[in-house]
Amino acid sequence: MADETEGLPPRNDFSAWYNEVIRRAEIMDVRYPVKGLYVWYPFGFALRNHTYTLLRTLLNRDHEETLFPLLIPETEFMKEAEHIKGFEDEVYWVTHGGLSPLDVKLALRPTSETAIYPMYALWIRSHADLPLKLYQVVNTFRYETKHTRPLIRLREITSFMESHTVHATWDEANEQVEYELGLSQEFYRDLGVPIIISKRPDWDKFPGADFTMAVDAVMPDGRTLQIGTVHHLGDHFSRTFGITYEDVNGEQQFGSQTCYGISERCIAAVIGVHGDDKGLILPATVAPTQVVIIPVIVGKRGDEILAAVKDLEKELKAAGIRVKTDARDMRPGAKYYHWELHGVPLRVELGPRDLDNKQLVCVNRLGVKTVVPRDGAAESVKKLLDEAHDQILERAESHLESHLMTAVTPEECNEKLDGNVVVVHWCGCRECADKLEELTNSSLLGTEVRSQYVKNDEGTCIICGKPGTAALVGRSY
Numbered sequence: 337m338a339d340e341t342e343g344l345p346p347r348n349d350f351s352a353w354y355n356e357v358i359r360r361a362e363i364m365d366v367r368y369p370v371k372g373l374y375v376w377y378p379f380g381f382a383l384r385n386h387t388y389t390l391l392r393t394l395l396n397r398d399h400e401e402t403l404f405p406l407l408i409p410e411t412e413f414m415k416e417a418e419h420i421k422g423f424e425d426e427v428y429w430v431t432h433g434g435l436s437p438l439d440v441k442l443a444l445r446p447t448s449e450t451a452i453y454p455m456y457a458l459w460i461r462s463h464a465d466l467p468l469k470l471y472q473v474v475n476t477f478r479y480e481t482k483h484t485r486p487l488i489r490l491r492e493i494t495s496f497m498e499s500h501t502v503h504a505t506w507d508e509a510n511e512q513v514e515y516e517l518g519l520s521q522e523f524y525r526d527l528g529v530p531i532i533i534s535k536r537p538d539w540d541k542f543p544g545a546d547f548t549m550a551v552d553a554v555m556p557d558g559r560t561l562q563i564g565t566v567h568h569l570g571d572h573f574s575r576t577f578g579i580t581y582e583d584v585n586g587e588q589q590f591g592s593q594t595c596y597g598i599s600e601r602c603i604a605a606v607i608g609v610h611g612d613d614k615g616l617i618l619p620a621t622v623a624p625t626q627v628v629i630i631p632v633i634v635g636k637r638g639d640e641i642l643a644a645v646k647d648l649e650k651e652l653k654a655a656g657i658r659v660k661t662d663a664r665d666m667r668p669g670a671k672y673y674h675w676e677l678h679g680v681p682l683r684v685e686l687g688p689r690d691l692d693n694k695q696l697v698c699v700n701r702l703g704v705k706t707v708v709p710r711d712g713a714a715e716s717v718k719k720l721l722d723e724a725h726d727q728i729l730e731r732a733e734s735h736l737e738s739h740l741m742t743a744v745t746p747e748e749c750n751e752k753l754d755g756n757v758v759v760v761h762w763c764g765c766r767e768c769a770d771k772l773e774e775l776t777n778s779s780l781l782g783t784e785v786r787s788q789y790v791k792n793d794e795g796t797c798i799i800c801g802k803p804g805t806a807a808l809v810g811r812s813y
């Protein structure tokens with residue numbers, strides 16, 4: 337598929353590196369003839385499926401999966417005023433069936449509130465029907481006008497996980513917001529991606545929501561990537577769509593709702609946060625191939641080595657490890673290059689000396705070499721895969737920590753914003769935020785900041801000097 341000889345651009349030229357690694361590591365093909373729509377290569381799709389299997393495992397603890405239609409009638413889509421305002425210039429419309437114009441035009445879902453909530457209104461009658469917690473993983477469509485980019489900003493979001501829950505009270509919905517934030521923390525820890533959670537300012541919340549909690553990653557260039565959002569919808573949508581239930585006293589009450597979204601940006605974060613100059617570095621939790629065995633054929637013992645490699649592969653497979661053997665007739669170095677580009681967490685070399693010494697030489701994707709006994713290979717490999725995960729998480733955490741700054745003046749903030757995220761204090765008023773954004777060409781990302789590297793403390797507003805609280809400022813994708 338892709339020519340493997342020339343190297344990748346250096347990672348500090350992140351945009352060029354990212355575009356090239358998406359192609360060379362066979363994640364997505366960007367040549368599809370519609371802007372913002374991309375094609376999954378099989379390797380990328382395998383990575384996507386392992387990632388979403390992990391996400392479904394976490395969601396299935398207290399949600400059920402379902403599937404709603406793609407097309408939303410204009411009559412439903414246009415019901416919630418805020419929602420329309422927020423999406424009217426992003427939504428695609430279907431106006432014809434064949435040659436005949438449709439009497440009601442149909443929206444391609446940009447997100448599915450207006451498809452799901454009319455059905456929730458039919459399903460929910462009594463408090464006994466609550467809480468209702470469903471999710472779906474679907475493609476959604478947004479006519480993005482900003483720069484589109486594979487996995488990061490698509491016009492067809494191919495892997496849009498959206499969870500929609502209904503509760504008896506505002507507080508119970510709020511507990512669900514906290515639950516989904518905890519789920520995000522676990523999901524991203526399993527991906528080795530450190531996150532910062534914050535409350536988006538009012539002008540940036542999801543259209544129709546009470547408030548939005550956002551999950552941000554910091555990419556190598558210091559720009560943030562919003563890799564998840566949890567919205568407390570209050571009863572805005574339940575009033576619009578008539579989602580009511582009979583409470584224990586026989587009274588009709590409006591439901592309180594949340595919705596939660598994660599797209600393939602989670603994969604962009606794995607690629608961006610972990611990679612290096614040689615290509616992808618994949619966490620073993622989602623790597624399509626976790627281990628590659630490289631037979632080192634020297635002299636006349638080729639058959640013996642290949643037989644030993646076959647046994648080893650069989651043993652690792654039987655232990656549930658996703659393993660491949662690369663017995664191609666090419667230089668070991670060229671093989672290493674290929675598997676490093678594809679981010680394989682662990683390489684196992686087996687040559688004549690290793691045969692005689694009944695050992696395996698294991699090298700993880702960060703280059704850490706360990707010699708282990710051939711006996712008990714599956715256990716040793718699983719342990720090395722866990723250690724490799726800890727190492728890439730530690731590497732990512734220290735990158736995040738070193739790219740989180742503080743500033744007390746707009747000038748200082750402006751200086752430090754290059755390649756970093758900055759924590760300031762902000763009084764909470766829009767004017768000061770606008771001023772800061774204008775002075776520093778950045779966005780005020782959020783308050784109530786939750787990260788082990790950020791003190792969510794009080795201070796004086798960076799613009800007006802009035803009492804303020806910690807706020808995250810950054811440039812985002």
Ligand SMILES: Nc1ncnc2c1ncn2[C@@H]1O[C@H](COS(=O)(=O)NC(=O)[C@@H](N)CS)[C@@H](O)[C@H]1O
Binds near residue numbers: 489542567595596599
């Ligand atoms: N054009 C896009 N391409 C890729 N991912 C996107 C795009 N637009 C949004 N996302 C991701 O999708 C997540 C959810 O989108 S959202 O608009 O914030 N929230 C919703 O749509 C809610 N209905 C929750 S499902 C965002 O946090 C962001 O990570």
Ligand SMILES: [Zn+2]
Binds near residue numbers: 762763797
């Ligand atoms: Zn202020």
